[in-house]
Amino acid sequence: MRGKQDNRMGILFALPWIIGFCLFTALPLLSSLYYSLTSFSILKSPKWIGLDNYKELATDQVFRGALGNTLLFTVASVPLATAAAILLAMLLNTKTKGLAFYRTIFYIPSLVPTIALAVLWLWVFNGEYGLLNEGLKHLGIASPPWLTDPAWTKSTMIIISVWGCGHAMVIYLAGLQDVPQSLFEAAELDGAGLIAKTRHVTIPMISPVILFNVTMGMIGGLQQFALPYVMFPGGQPARSAYFAAMYLYDNAFLYQRMGYASAMGWIMFVITVLLTLAAFRFSRGRVHYEGG
Numbered sequence: 001m002r003g004k005q006d007n008r009m010g011i012l013f014a015l016p017w018i019i020g021f022c023l024f025t026a027l028p029l030l031s032s033l034y035y036s037l038t039s040f041s042i043l044k045s046p047k048w049i050g051l052d053n054y055k056e057l058a059t060d061q062v063f064r065g066a067l068g069n070t071l072l073f074t075v076a077s078v079p080l081a082t083a084a085a086i087l088l089a090m091l092l093n094t095k096t097k098g099l100a101f102y103r104t105i106f107y108i109p110s111l112v113p114t115i116a117l118a119v120l121w122l123w124v125f126n127g128e129y130g131l132l133n134e135g136l137k138h139l140g141i142a143s144p145p146w147l148t149d150p151a152w153t154k155s156t157m158i159i160i161s162v163w164g165c166g167h168a169m170v171i172y173l174a175g176l177q178d179v180p181q182s183l184f185e186a187a188e189l190d191g192a193g194l195i196a197k198t199r200h201v202t203i204p205m206i207s208p209v210i211l212f213n214v215t216m217g218m219i220g221g222l223q224q225f226a227l228p229y230v231m232f233p234g235g236q237p238a239r240s241a242y243f244a245a246m247y248l249y250d251n252a253f254l255y256q257r258m259g260y261a262s263a264m265g266w267i268m269f270v271i272t273v274l275l276t277l278a279a280f281r282f283s284r285g286r287v288h289y290e291g292g
Contacts, residue, residue, distance in 0.1 A: 016237070032083065036262035046218040051207035063264065065239055066247040067271075073154055073243070074221030077161040082214055085165040089172035090202070103173070110166030118230035121160055122147070150240035153232060157241065160227065168213045175209035178186050222272050225249065244268055 011018075023261070036053055038046035057063055092103050112120070124131045125146035126146045132208035133143035179202065187197045203210070228235070235242020252261035 032262040032265060036266050038259045039257075040259035041256040042260075044254065049259070053260050054267070056260070057263055057267060062242075063244070063247060064241070066235070066242045066244045067160050069154065069235075069240065069242055070222055070224065070244040071196070073157055073161075073224060074218055076154070077158045077221055078214060078217040079159065081162045081165040081168065081217060082210065084162050085168035085213065086172050086206075086210070088169045089176055090168070090198070094178045103170075107166040107170055110164050112164075113231060114226040117164070118227050121156075121227075122231055125156055143245055147231070148237055150238045153237065153241040156231075157224070157228060159212070161221075168217065171209055171213060172206060175206040181206040191261050204288045206284075208289055211279070211283050211287050215276055218275055218279065219272055222268060222275075 035046055037050055038049065039049050039052075040046035088106055092099065092106065096102070125133075126147045127133060127143065127148060130146070132146070136143050144152050146152050151262045183201050183205070184197055187201050192200065223245055224243050228243050229246050229249070232241035235246060245268075248261050248264045248268070251257045251264065
C-alpha cells in the first residue's frame with residue numbers, strides 16, 4: 001500500500017513535466033511525421049500524398065548539396081574542435097598564475113549570442129578591411145577571400161566552430177580534475193613522458209567525456225543554421241555554405257512547403273540517430289567507465 005502511494009506521489013510530482021513533454025515535444029514530433037506525408041502550405045489544409053515528399057527528396061539536387069555541406073562541415077569541425085578543447089583543458093589544468101583569468105578568457109567566446117557572433121566574424125573575415133586579412137597582409141601572407149570564394153566558406157565556418165569550443169573545454173576540464181593523480185605518478189615512475197601519459201592515462205580516463213562531447217558536437221553540426229544563415233544568405237556563394245537546416249527553413253517558411261520541410265526534418269533525424277548509434281558502437285572497448 002505504501003509503495004503504491006509513493007508511486008502515485010511520484011507521478012503527481014512528475015505530471016507537469018509529462019504534460020509539457022506531451023504537448024511541446026511528443027505532439028509536434030508526431031504531427032511533423034504526419035505532415036511529412038502530406039502537401040501542406042500552412043495556409044491550406046494538408047493533403048495526403050504518402051511518400052511523395054520523400055521520393056522528391058531522393059532526387060533533389062539542392063538537398064543533396066546542402067546535406068553534403070552539412071556532413072562535410074560536421075566531419076571536419078567536430079574532430080578539430082574536440083582536439084582544441086582537450087588541448088585547452090589540459091593547459092588550463094596546470095598550476096599557473098592567473099589560471100582563473102585564462103579560464104574565463106577562453107570560455108567567454110562560447111557565451112556570445114549567435115547573431116552577434118555572426119556579425120563579429122563578418123567584420124573579422126571581410127576581404128577588404130577585415131581584421132584577419134589586415135593581419136595577414138602585415139605578415140606578407142596572401143589574404144584569402146573568406147566570404148566570397150566557395151573554396152573558403154566552409155573553412156571559415158570550421159574556424160568559427162573551433163574558436164567557440166569553450167563549452168566543451170569546461171566539460172573536459174571538469175573531467176581532467178577527476179583523474180586521480182596517483183595514475184600520473186605511477187606512469188612517471190614507469191618512465192612515461194608527457195605524450196605517453198596523455199595517451200595512456202589522460203585520454204582513457206576522460207574517454208566518456210570525449211564520447212559525450214563528440215556526440216553533442218555532431219548533433220549540433222548537423223543542426224547548424226543561424227551562423228551560416230546570417231553570414232552567407234542563401235548559402236552563397238554558389239550555395240557552398242547552404243546547410244540542410246537552411247534549406248529546411250526556406251522550404252517551410254519561404255516556399256511554404258511545410259510537408260516537404262517536415263520530410264526533410266525526419267531524414268535529418270534518421271541521419272542523426274544513425275550517426276549517434278555509430279559513434280556509440282565505435283566507442284565499445286574504447287571508452288572506459290569508472291568501475292567498468
